[in-house]
Amino acid sequence: MKNILQMTEPLTNKLLEIRKELHQHPEVSGEEYETTRRIKQWLTDAGCRILPINTQTGAVAEVSGNKEGPTVAFRADIDALPIPEQTGLPYSSKNENAFHGCGHDWHTTIALGAAMVLSQIRDQFAGHVRFIFQPAEETTQGAKALIDHGLFQDGKIQGIFGLHNQPSIPAGKVGITEHRLMAAVDTLHITIKGKSGHGAIPHQNIDAVVAGSAVVMGLQTAVSRNIDPFEPVVITIGSFHSGTAHNVIAGTAELWGTVRSFNPDVRKQLPELIQRISVDIAAGCGAEAKAEIIPQVPAIQNDAEMTSIVKKAAQSVMGKDSIVKPEPTMGGEDFSLYQEHVPGCYFWVGTGDPMKSIDKPWHDPAFLVNDELIPDTVRLVAEILLTSLKHFQTFTKGEVNHDANLL
CATH class of the missing domain: 3.40.630.10 (Zn peptidases)
Known part of the structure; x- marks a missing residue:
């Protein structure tokens, strides 16, 4: 040749x-x-x-x-x-x-x-x-x-x-x-539903910004306290949109993020885990949450x-x-x-x-x-x-x- x-x-x-x-x-x-x-x-x-x-x-x-x-x-x-x-x-x-x-x-x-x-x-x-x-x-x-x-x-x-x-x-x-x-790549979409109202009377409303912020912080423990430490996983919230005015409590929030993993079995666990954390933490703030994982590509x-x-x-x-x-x-x-x-x-x-x-x-x-x-x-x-x-x-x-x- x-x-x-x-x-x-x-x-x-x-x-x-x-x-x-x-x-x-x-x-x-x-x-x-x-x-x-x-x-x-x-x-x-x-x-x-x-x-x-x-x-x-x-x-x-x-x-x-x-x-x-x-x-x-x-x-x-x-x-x-x-x-x-x-x-x-x-x-x-x-x-x-x-x-x-x-x-x-x-x-x-x-x-x-x-x-x-x-x-x-x-x-x-x-x-x-x-x-x-x-x-x-x-x-x-x-x-x-x-x-x-x-x-x-x-x-x-x-x-x-x-x-x-x-x-x-x-x-x-x-x-x-x-x-x-x-790694495998998946897109994360979370919606938070609260109750909008005047910024001076928060006790009469349900603040979606506070609930959404709590969800973001709570997701940081999704990996450290729920996933085998020898299994790499990343959950990043890169977009948080909520509110329209400085003196109005936001009634909704929308979060977008990315989820990365290697092990296919771990990847299967993540949607339920993220949904549970999001729903439970939002509920603790009096709000409702829905989390959706949109599959992109495997590892x-x-x-x-x-x-x-x-x-x-x-x-x-x-x-x-x-x-x-x-x-x-x-x-x-x-x-x-x-x-x-x-x-x-x-x-x-x-x-x-x-x-x-x-x-x-x-x-x-x-x-x-x-x-x-x-x-x-x-x-x-x-x-x-x-x-x-x-x-x-x-x-x-x-x-x-x-x-x-x-x-």
Whole structure:
């Protein structure tokens, strides 16, 4: 087989141009229209086949080998953040209120590079690789939309992989684990009903502000006094709206928050626990409360065999000492929704380099990615996908019709 290194080196300048173009023209979740158009054009130019999937933004493309075989997938997120950029780069965002402050432009470039490499050696592997360019990761709506529109409907994808840049890991290292990496995310909505009246006569009314404040404080004990201390859980109230005038006791309050956890069994306990605490504390203030948990995404659950494939590829491409154990985060990632359908592995590519100011966390207005790592990361992804095809080769039986629609 042709050396992947030989395939990647001539693409480096083109990929850097793509990354800069994507960075200059960021589009926020659900509005990635021009980004989608450009991605499809780059894929078409590379000889990749665009698969039909009826979402407004995002794309799925396939590179097929010269023989029938298994199908694996790689996902890259494509959306930007609704914040202004403060990097000072010569190719900074031209959209004032949008910025690729999480590196999704970098992820997209990596996926495009891997697709270009595989399209050049399609005569040397069996099977099919699908590249998923997912919109709306930041709002956790993109993966669900693609799944709802038939991403797994034909039943052909057997394994899926995804990555994220990680500035807290040194450049050239790869964070891979079968254990906890990113948490489940749920949205919390609490409504408080009291009785409105004059601020000078509180004894004749029921203050929703006081009741809501007590609920917020009470929820701080939900974790410390109800959950196993070895099970990480976060309950944060980020929005509290109540009242209309300074001298009127508020009759209602509305609270919004986020709930994070890892253990699926603990996650199941939290709605009843939060509801009980909210209702009982509000009742102690004479008010009524209702708490609702809105499920978003489960925790990342990496498959052991898929993780082993990623580790093997990382050692081959990045070096034997490249693998590090990543520190888990309570941040969430909707890649986990794909893992409910097929085995997968989500991992972090270290990009940190303080000497080049590449150490800002995700979503920081001055966040930077490490473009020097693009060639190696493209090779890593290509190697993962080729290795996974070989892994699944023995499980593939019979002919598969890859002309069928995803829908």
